[in-house]
Amino acid sequence: MALTDATKPTDVSLNTDLYELTMAQGFWESGLVDAEGCFNVFFREAPFGGGYAVACGMGQIADLVENFVFDDDSIAYLASVQAPSGGPMFKKGFLDYLRDFRMRVSVWAVPEGDLVFPREPMVRVEGPLIDCQLLETALLNLVNFQTLVATKTARVVHAAEGHPVSDFGLRRAQGPDGGLAVARASYIGGASSTSNVLAGKIYGIPVFGTHAHSWVMAFPTELDAFRAFAKSSPKNCVLLLDTYDVHRGIKNAITVAKEMEQAGERLAAIRIDSGDLAKLSKETRAAFDAAGLDYVKISVSNDLDEYTIQSLFAQGAPIDSFGVGTKLATCDPQPSLGGVYKLSATRSSADEPWDPVLKLSEMAYKRTIPGIQHITRFYDEAGCPVGDMIVDDSVRSADGDTNMVDVLDELMTYDMGGYESRELMEQVVEKGERSKEPDTIEQAKARCREAVMRLDPAVRRFLNPQIYPVGLEPGLAKLRSDLTRAERRDSARH
Amino acid sequence: MALTDATKPTDVSLNTDLYELTMAQGFWESGLVDAEGCFNVFFREAPFGGGYAVACGMGQIADLVENFVFDDDSIAYLASVQAPSGGPMFKKGFLDYLRDFRMRVSVWAVPEGDLVFPREPMVRVEGPLIDCQLLETALLNLVNFQTLVATKTARVVHAAEGHPVSDFGLRRAQGPDGGLAVARASYIGGASSTSNVLAGKIYGIPVFGTHAHSWVMAFPTELDAFRAFAKSSPKNCVLLLDTYDVHRGIKNAITVAKEMEQAGERLAAIRIDSGDLAKLSKETRAAFDAAGLDYVKISVSNDLDEYTIQSLFAQGAPIDSFGVGTKLATCDPQPSLGGVYKLSATRSSADEPWDPVLKLSEMAYKRTIPGIQHITRFYDEAGCPVGDMIVDDSVRSADGDTNMVDVLDELMTYDMGGYESRELMEQVVEKGERSKEPDTIEQAKARCREAVMRLDPAVRRFLNPQIYPVGLEPGLAKLRSDLTRAERRDSARH
Numbered sequence: 001m002a003l004t005d006a007t008k009p010t011d012v013s014l015n016t017d018l019y020e021l022t023m024a025q026g027f028w029e030s031g032l033v034d035a036e037g038c039f040n041v042f043f044r045e046a047p048f049g050g051g052y053a054v055a056c057g058m059g060q061i062a063d064l065v066e067n068f069v070f071d072d073d074s075i076a077y078l079a080s081v082q083a084p085s086g087g088p089m090f091k092k093g094f095l096d097y098l099r100d101f102r103m104r105v106s107v108w109a110v111p112e113g114d115l116v117f118p119r120e121p122m123v124r125v126e127g128p129l130i131d132c133q134l135l136e137t138a139l140l141n142l143v144n145f146q147t148l149v150a151t152k153t154a155r156v157v158h159a160a161e162g163h164p165v166s167d168f169g170l171r172r173a174q175g176p177d178g179g180l181a182v183a184r185a186s187y188i189g190g191a192s193s194t195s196n197v198l199a200g201k202i203y204g205i206p207v208f209g210t211h212a213h214s215w216v217m218a219f220p221t222e223l224d225a226f227r228a229f230a231k232s233s234p235k236n237c238v239l240l241l242d243t244y245d246v247h248r249g250i251k252n253a254i255t256v257a258k259e260m261e262q263a264g265e266r267l268a269a270i271r272i273d274s275g276d277l278a279k280l281s282k283e284t285r286a287a288f289d290a291a292g293l294d295y296v297k298i299s300v301s302n303d304l305d306e307y308t309i310q311s312l313f314a315q316g317a318p319i320d321s322f323g324v325g326t327k328l329a330t331c332d333p334q335p336s337l338g339g340v341y342k343l344s345a346t347r348s349s350a351d352e353p354w355d356p357v358l359k360l361s362e363m364a365y366k367r368t369i370p371g372i373q374h375i376t377r378f379y380d381e382a383g384c385p386v387g388d389m390i391v392d393d394s395v396r397s398a399d400g401d402t403n404m405v406d407v408l409d410e411l412m413t414y415d416m417g418g419y420e421s422r423e424l425m426e427q428v429v430e431k432g433e434r435s436k437e438p439d440t441i442e443q444a445k446a447r448c449r450e451a452v453m454r455l456d457p458a459v460r461r462f463l464n465p466q467i468y469p470v471g472l473e474p475g476l477a478k479l480r481s482d483l484t485r486a487e488r489r490d491s492a493r494h
Numbered sequence: 495m496a497l498t499d500a501t502k503p504t505d506v507s508l509n510t511d512l513y514e515l516t517m518a519q520g521f522w523e524s525g526l527v528d529a530e531g532c533f534n535v536f537f538r539e540a541p542f543g544g545g546y547a548v549a550c551g552m553g554q555i556a557d558l559v560e561n562f563v564f565d566d567d568s569i570a571y572l573a574s575v576q577a578p579s580g581g582p583m584f585k586k587g588f589l590d591y592l593r594d595f596r597m598r599v600s601v602w603a604v605p606e607g608d609l610v611f612p613r614e615p616m617v618r619v620e621g622p623l624i625d626c627q628l629l630e631t632a633l634l635n636l637v638n639f640q641t642l643v644a645t646k647t648a649r650v651v652h653a654a655e656g657h658p659v660s661d662f663g664l665r666r667a668q669g670p671d672g673g674l675a676v677a678r679a680s681y682i683g684g685a686s687s688t689s690n691v692l693a694g695k696i697y698g699i700p701v702f703g704t705h706a707h708s709w710v711m712a713f714p715t716e717l718d719a720f721r722a723f724a725k726s727s728p729k730n731c732v733l734l735l736d737t738y739d740v741h742r743g744i745k746n747a748i749t750v751a752k753e754m755e756q757a758g759e760r761l762a763a764i765r766i767d768s769g770d771l772a773k774l775s776k777e778t779r780a781a782f783d784a785a786g787l788d789y790v791k792i793s794v795s796n797d798l799d800e801y802t803i804q805s806l807f808a809q810g811a812p813i814d815s816f817g818v819g820t821k822l823a824t825c826d827p828q829p830s831l832g833g834v835y836k837l838s839a840t841r842s843s844a845d846e847p848w849d850p851v852l853k854l855s856e857m858a859y860k861r862t863i864p865g866i867q868h869i870t871r872f873y874d875e876a877g878c879p880v881g882d883m884i885v886d887d888s889v890r891s892a893d894g895d896t897n898m899v900d901v902l903d904e905l906m907t908y909d910m911g912g913y914e915s916r917e918l919m920e921q922v923v924e925k926g927e928r929s930k931e932p933d934t935i936e937q938a939k940a941r942c943r944e945a946v947m948r949l950d951p952a953v954r955r956f957l958n959p960q961i962y963p964v965g966l967e968p969g970l971a972k973l974r975s976d977l978t979r980a981e982r983r984d985s986a987r988h
Contacts, residue, residue, distance in 0.1 A: 015670045017662070017689035018703030026709065026726035037712060077695040083729035084702075084762060129712050136706075140665035141673060168511070171634035172830045174672030176509045179635060181669045195511035201571040208578075209512030212630075214837040215520065217851045218531060218623050232520035235577035244854050245985040268578060275856040330829030336666045336820045343708040357711045360738050362769040491739040 010071045012064060014078075016137040021078070024130045025094045037129045038345040038354065038372050039136070040121035041143060044365065047151050047334050051465030052455060054154050054448050055116045056185045057146035058109040058123065059441070062434035064138055065105060070098040105131045107429035108374065113150070113188050113444035114424065115451045117470045119407045120390055121373050122147065122339070124425065129346070136341045144339040145178075146185035148331045152306075153189030154452050156324055158460065159306040161313060164192035164321040166208045168301060169329025182329045188444045190452070195323070203441055210238035210271045210299070210323075217243060226256040234265040238299060241284070242274045250284055254291045269297035269320065277302065278315040285318040303327060306462060342368045354394065358483050360491075365408065370483055371395065371476055378419035384454045387414055387469035388424070390476060397475035404471030410481065414469045504565045506558060510631040515572070518624045519588045531623045532839040532848065532866050533630070534615035535637060538859065541645050541828050545959030546949060548648050548942050549610045550679045551640035552603040552617065553935070556928035558632055559599060564592040599625045601923035602868065607644070607682050607938035608918065609945045611964045613901045614884055615867050616641065616833070618919065623840070630835045638833040639672075640679035642825045646800075647683030648946050650818055652954065653800040655807060658686035658815040660702045662795060663823025676823045682938045684946070689817070697935055704732035704765045704793070704817075711737060720750040728759040732793060735778070736768045744778055748785045763791035763814065771796065772809040779812040797821060800956060836862045848888065852977050854985075859902065864977055865889065865970055872913035878948045881908055881963035882918070884970060891969035898965030904975065908963045 027035065046053055070078075075098060081089040105127030110116050123143060125132050157165050167186040173179040176198070183199030193208035194200065200207035211229055219225035222244060230237050239256065241249030249270075257267035270288075272280050277300045288296050300312075301323035312319055326332065345354040356370035371392030378387045389404045402417035427435045439447075458466040472480065521529065540547055564572075569592060575583040599621030604610050617637060619626050651659050661680040667673040670692070677693030687702035688694065694701035705723055713719035716738060724731050733750065735743030743764075751761035764782075766774050771794045782790050794806075795817035806813055820826065839848040850864035865886030872881045883898045896911035921929045933941075952960035966974065 011692055011695075012670070014692040014695055015664070015673065016691050017664055018691050018694075018701045019689065019705055020703075021691060022703055022727055022730065023705050023709050026705070026723055027712070029726040030722045032712070035712065037708065039708070074695070078691075081694065081701060083727070085729040085760070087729050089730060129708075133706070133708065137665050138670075141667060141669060144666055145668050145672070170509070170511055171631050172638055172832075173635060174639050174668035175635060175675045176506070176632075177671035178639070178668030178675075179509065181672075195513065197510050197512050197515065197572075198505055198508040200512075200575065201505075201508055201568070207512045207575060209514075209516055211513050211517050211520070212627070213853050214531065214533070214623075214627065214835075215517050217837045217853060218521070218526070218529065218840055228524045229520055232523040233516055233577070235579040235581050236516065236583060242855070244981060246856075248985055266579070274860065326830045326832065330824075332829055333827065335824030335826055335829035338666075338820065341708075343711045346712055359707050359711060361736070362740075366768065487738060491742055 009067055010069055010074065012067050012138060013070050013134070014074050015141065016134065020133045020136055022089070023133045025090060027130045027133070028094050028097055029091070032129060034349045035129050036127060036347050036350055037132045037343050039125045039132050039341050039343055040373060041123040041139065041339055041341050042119055042121055043337050043339045045118055045338070047148055047331070047337055048155060050151070050155065050462065051459035051468055052115045052117060052151070053147055053337070054150035054189050054452070055110040055114050055122050055147055056112055056150035056188050056444070057143035058112040058428065059438035059444060060142055061107055061109060061123065061139065062429050062438060064142060065103045065107065065135070065429050065432060066434065068103045068135070070101055075099055103131050103135065103432040104128055105135060105429060106427065106431055108425040108427050110375070110425055111447060112439055113447035113451065115385070115455060116147070117388055117468050119369065120375050120388055120470055121425070124373060126372070140339055140341055144337045146181050147339065148337040149182055149185035149328065150189035150448065152328055152331045153186040153191050154448060155306040155462065156309060156328065157190030158452065159309040160322055163319065165190065166321065166323050167191045167194040167196065167328055168323040168325035170196045172326045173329045178329070184441065186328055188441055188448055190445070190449060205441070211240055213240060213243040216240065222249065223252045223255060226252050227259070230256050230260050230265070230267070234260065234263070237265070237267050238269040238271050239267065240271045240273060242272055246272060246275060246280050246284070250287045254288065254293060257293050257296060258291070267293070267296050269299045271299040271301060271323070273301050277319070278312050278317040281317045281319050297321065299323060301325065305332065344368065344370050345372055356392070356479060356483065358480065358487070360484065360487055367484065369407070369472065369476070370480055375424040376421045377424045378416045378421045380419065384456065386419060387416055387471065389416060389471055389473050391473040392476045392479065395475040395479045396473055401474040404473060405477035407470045407472060410477065414471055503561055504563055504568065506632060507562050507564050507628070508568050508571070509635065510628065514627045514630055516583070517627045519584060521624045521627070522588050522591055523585070526623060528843045529623050530621060530841050530844055531626045531837050533619045533626050533835050533837055534867060535617040535633065535833055535835050536613055536615055537831050537833045539612055539832070541642055541825070541831055542649060544645070544649065544956065545953040545962055546609045546611060546645070547641055547831070548644035548683050549604040549608050549616050549641055550606055550644035550682050550938070551637035552606040552922065553932035553938060554636055555601055555603060555617065555633065556923050556932060558636060559597045559601065559629070559923050559926060560928065562597045562629070564595055569593055597625050597629065597926045598622055599629060599923060600921065600925055602919040602921050604869070604918055605920055605941060606933055607940070607942035607945065609879070609949060610641070611882055611962050613863065614869050614882055614964055615919070618867060620866070634833055634835055638831045640675050641833065642828070642831040643676055643679035643822065644683035644942065646822055646825045647680040647685050648942060649800040649956065650803065650822065651684030652946065653803040654816055657813065659684065660815065660817050661685045661688040661690065661822055662817040662819035664690045666820045667823045672823070678935065680822055682935055682942055684939070684943060699935070705734055707734060707737045710734065716743065717746045717749065720746050721753070724750050724754050724759070724761070728754065728757070731761050732763045732765050733761065734765045734767060736766055740766060740769060740774050740778070744781045748782065748787060751787050751790060752785070761787070761790050763793050765793040765795060765817070767795050771813070772806050772811040775811045775813050791815065793817065795819065799826065838862065838864050839866055850886070850973060850977065852974065852981065854978065854981055861978065863901070863966065863970070864974055869918040870915045871918045872910045872915045874913065878950065880913055881910055881965065883910060883965055883967050885967040886970045886973065889969040889973045890967055895968040898967060899971035901964045901966060904971065908965055
């Protein structure tokens with residue numbers, strides 16, 4: 001592709017911020033080649049002012065880890081990079097080290113398509129500090145955006161009340177990979193199809209399309225254009241009504257639909273791409289029904305999102321399907337999840353016990369959570385999730401205290417006693433090799449549908465959603481408080 | 495890469511919306527294989543509420559056109575696609591046609607890095623309708639996002655008043671291609687460097703980086719961490735102060751800077767990534783100056799954009815450089831340019847004269863401009879642009895009328911008589927082959943710097959910028975009025 005013909009799969013190792021490589025060199029030079037870290041990917045606020053996110057991108061983590069090598073080209077480039085004040089940025093010994101480098105990390109992740117909430121680990125990476133740093137940027141690049149798109153799509157699909165939603169966003173995406181990520185994540189998030197043909201080929205996602213205004217303009221009259229399209233695509237015929245005037249478009253489409261009936265075919269649908277979609281869809285429905293064409297479906301597009309779709313249905317618009325492009329591909333109005341990758345424990349080698357660490361901040365809400373974290377999700381009798389507890393088994397309170405401590409407010413607790421629970425995260429990589437076959441995207445899609453359906457409607461709603469309880473297991477809450485106090489004392493002394 | 499290892503350069507032809515292929519099949523089946531169209535890429539409003547955009551992505555159009563082939567894999571996939579109501583979507587004859595397909599289009603574009611304004615053609619494509627449609631999505635995918643990023647960066651760089659800005663956005667981009675596009679376009683738009691190592695390798699952009707909070711947390715104390723980093727990166731040493739407490743960070747960094755002086759090295763800079771950057775940068779500057787370390791620069795990051803940077807300088811913050819990530823890579827708060835690709839003329843074959851067409855809309859501002867358009871840009875004596883005239887030579891008014899007609903308001907004219915002028919667009923592809931070597935990105939970057947510098951400050955400002963005059967040559971304005979009236983009459987009759 002224009003943007004990728006200069007790249008190859010092994011370039012994944014350079015798909016990173018420079019500082020990951022200078023830090024890796026620093027660890028190597030400081031004799032910390034075997035020192036280990038535990039990092040967590042998490043976000044601090046659910047996107048779009050909502051109450052949840054849909055974990056996505058996890059099915060590709062094992063590919064990323066297994067393909068992470070530095071080929072000769074990459075080494076030659078790194079050898080050429082100059083430090084700002086002169087001389088090579090990277091030492092020959094370190095480049096030799098990279099030449100033989102293979103990822104040794106182990107990775108746990110929330111299953112793709114399941115729900116995830118602020119501050120809990122979506123992905124946990126354990127392994128040598130060097131490996132963990134080198135993986136950071138590519139991993140964030142993989143899961144940040146796809147989680148955002150899957151979440152946006154779940155919202156749009158929820159607003160669409162069971163009517164199909166198709167991803168039309170490729171032309172507004174960030175290059176070919178952006179388009180592929182949009183198609184993959186939106187399908188997992190609930191879209192029925194995509195306009196992106198390459199995504200159809202690579203991921204097996206159903207592809208969908210109609211025709212453009214230019215098709216109509218390329219013929220002497222709109223009627224000629226509709227007839228030609230019906231002739232060429234009789235089994236896939238969706239006519240676009242708004243090139244010149246929707247009311248004329250309706251008449252011409254009805255004429256062609258009747259001609260198709262004569263030929264034993266059926267006009268599948270019409271599409272409206274501009275104007276007042278509520279008003280025009282009603283007028284279109286009435287005209288087609290009056291003509292005995294009640295089987296012809298109405299599809300709409302034009303800068304749609306969850307709010308416009310909700311509004312259309314609130315106005316009683318008889319719409320059967322939606323093409324959602326720009327606002328899906330760009331996740332308007334919040335184009336970034338803000339997912340981060342933070343260190344929560346270190347040890348001098350794989351044989352030593354973990355030493356939990358945390359990062360303070362002037363802003364209390366940026367204080368991190370220490371330890372080797374996993375998530376226990378609790379469910380009520382109906383199988384609906386009621387709260388998530390972040391747990392570090394090494395500090396779990398001995399008395400089996402079930403009062404988890406709110407992740408932001410240490411004075412608030414939730415009693416999770418009596419609920420069913422299960423472990424949410426699963427291991428996807430074991431010491432650099434995939435430890436399970438990734439789910440298919442159909443499995444991830446089904447998991448998402450089920451999870452969104454079972455989520456408390458109060459958490460799912462768009463406006464002022466209720467906060468889903470996320471807390472720390474009491475032993476982990478104590479560890480965090482103790483470390484915070486010790487760190488602040490230490491800071492005051494210096 | 496995780497996202498691209500399944501793709502190859504020839505997949506560019508499938509990096510498209512399905513309807514481009516079904517329309518191409520329709521033209522092929524309707525006997526319109528030689529019928530030609532002229533399409534224009536344009537946007538309707540300058541992004542970010544601003545007064546201009548920076549054209550970007552144009553240097554890659556010729557690659558896109560020349561690589562546009564359907565290989566055996568692609569044909570096999572297309573043969574497998576089923577129509578919604580059964581049977582194959584594509585006919586064998588059409589797939590045979592695609593197998594031998596080579597793009598025959600000619601393309602003109604605004605030079606990369608130059609300024610472009612609403613409604614004027616950034617790119618013009620002429621050629622067979624089939625080719626023009628097949629190119630649409632990939633072309634928009636290429637220029638929409640890069641133009642947006644280059645524009646955002648030009649704004650950020652303008653706010654930074656000559657201080658270096660580095661692209662830190664990879665982790666929030668839409669996959670590897672998104673990150674590459676961000677790095678390339680932000681460099682053209684004025685960034686000095688990128689953190690994206692792969693972009694350094696592929697485009698030769700200078701790479702820049704510091705270290706992360708995790709580096710500090712991986713050592714027993716912050717001082718240990720700073721010493722280890724200074725030892726490993728003495729020629730590239732930027733210390734991050736805010737892992738625990740910035741004031742402690744300042745003390746530790748000063749200690750290490752003094753130790754570096756002893757060793758004949760110099761601490762290059764410090765970075766602050768959280769908290770009140772105005773206050774903290776002043777305190778940091780004062781402490782380093784008092785310690786005789788006035789050569790140590792101050793770099794900041796943390797959700798920056800043009801507005802926060804302006805605010806920091808308005809507060810007198812002594813900041814030397816900026817790392818701008820999320821809001822650059824996602825073009826927050828407007829993640830899409832909204833660039834479209836509209837047909838403006840057709841002809842039955844390359845030997846016939848062009849027949850101008852336009853698309854009406856319920857919304858007047860969506861009415862397109864007909865004809866084979868190019869842009870004449872006018873300049874005052876100082877070489878500053880004063881207005882752009884969209885021209886179709888075939889309808890140019892015979893009397894050399896210099897009163898161009900505003901592109902939105904037909905009752906407003908601008909007299910461009912007496913100004914110097916030059917043609918803005920240049921041909922980049924001639925019948926499917928590149929017609930010139932693309933500019934280097936350094937040339938595009940220099941062009942952007944020059945163009946932004948010469949732009950009227952009233953148009954360049956962020957708040958309520960003055961509208962830069964864009965008008966139609968009087969003959970083209972008349973053509974557009976005539977076609978609009980004829981189309982409306984026709985619509986009223988039906």
